[in-house]
Amino acid sequence: MDDLFPPSNLLSRCIDIAPQARVKVESAPEIGGERILLEGGELLFSEHFFSDKVCKRMIEYLQESRNFQWKVVDWAQVPADQLKEVEFENVNWKQDYIKFFGKTHPLPRLTAWYGDKGASYAYSGIRSDPNPWNDGLLYLKARLEAALDVTFNSVLLNWYRDGSDSLNWHADDEPELGTCPTIASVSFGETRQFLFKPKNASKTQLSFDLLPGSLVVMKGETQQNWVHSVPKRKGVKGSRFNLTFRNIRVV
Numbered sequence: 001m002d003d004l005f006p007p008s009n010l011l012s013r014c015i016d017i018a019p020q021a022r023v024k025v026e027s028a029p030e031i032g033g034e035r036i037l038l039e040g041g042e043l044l045f046s047e048h049f050f051s052d053k054v055c056k057r058m059i060e061y062l063q064e065s066r067n068f069q070w071k072v073v074d075w076a077q078v079p080a081d082q083l084k085e086v087e088f089e090n091v092n093w094k095q096d097y098i099k100f101f102g103k104t105h106p107l108p109r110l111t112a113w114y115g116d117k118g119a120s121y122a123y124s125g126i127r128s129d130p131n132p133w134n135d136g137l138l139y140l141k142a143r144l145e146a147a148l149d150v151t152f153n154s155v156l157l158n159w160y161r162d163g164s165d166s167l168n169w170h171a172d173d174e175p176e177l178g179t180c181p182t183i184a185s186v187s188f189g190e191t192r193q194f195l196f197k198p199k200n201a202s203k204t205q206l207s208f209d210l211l212p213g214s215l216v217v218m219k220g221e222t223q224q225n226w227v228h229s230v231p232k233r234k235g236v237k238g239s240r241f242n243l244t245f246r247n248i249r250v251v
């Protein structure tokens with residue numbers, strides 16, 4: 001069939017597609033969700049890939065600290081120098097900086113990079129060597145690899161402490177990822193919007209509400225033709241954690 005608009009019962013309530021977007025939606029039973037065929041790209045989406053139990057445990061796992069009142073603290077209020085003192089139990093979170101017109105700015109989120117030895121990567125101009133895998137990340141990786149029939153050798157973690165943390169429009173098109181990377185992105189904590197538009201377009205064409213436990217997979221030529229972003233959201237008070245599993249070519 002040449003009908004580009006999906007039957008409404010197939011489309012998740014969490015996906016909003018602009019009228020000008022030419023997409024085709026099919027079911028993707030391997031992840032209990034949908035396959036979204038874009039012009040020059042392909043996405044998979046599952047609203048609730050990980051159970052509430054996994055979500056609850058991951059939220060703790062990602063914040064647990066040996067020396068900090070992590071259960072009660074408002075992380076958005078913790079200054080960068082104090083953050084350096086926090087001994088996280090499981091994840092080596094850090095504040096990265098980016099140089100822009102000769103000035104250094106803190107990224108509006110915390111990040112961490114885990115992976116196989118040697119899977120090093122330059123992200124937004126920042127070269128980082130991976131931390132070694134831990135049990136929580138290996139659990140998520142195994143679940144994704146089994147469902148998607150791919151292997152990943154690294155994961156980039158993003159911590160959006162509240163609605164003023166964000167990620168600008170970009171494509172994950174670094175040469176280390178190859179031309180058609182499969183990137184699996186999972187979310188825990190607060191729901192935030194994840195936007196897509198073609199590289200040369202000004203308006204958003206697809207918008208996802210990424211609920212805790214949701215999975216988005218970007219594959220095929222998506223990174224060549226599309227960009228994505230996580231915009232600021234004023235009302236959001238709590239943390240969202242995002243993990244993007246990738247396969248870096250080890251050179």
Ligand SMILES: O=C(O)CCC(=O)C(=O)O
Pocket residue numbers: 156158167172185194210228230242244
């Ligand atoms: O937070 C997200 O959902 C997106 C993360 C992302 O695009 C990235 O890390 O490259």
Ligand SMILES: [Fe+2]
Pocket residue numbers: 170171172228
């Ligand atoms: Fe990205």
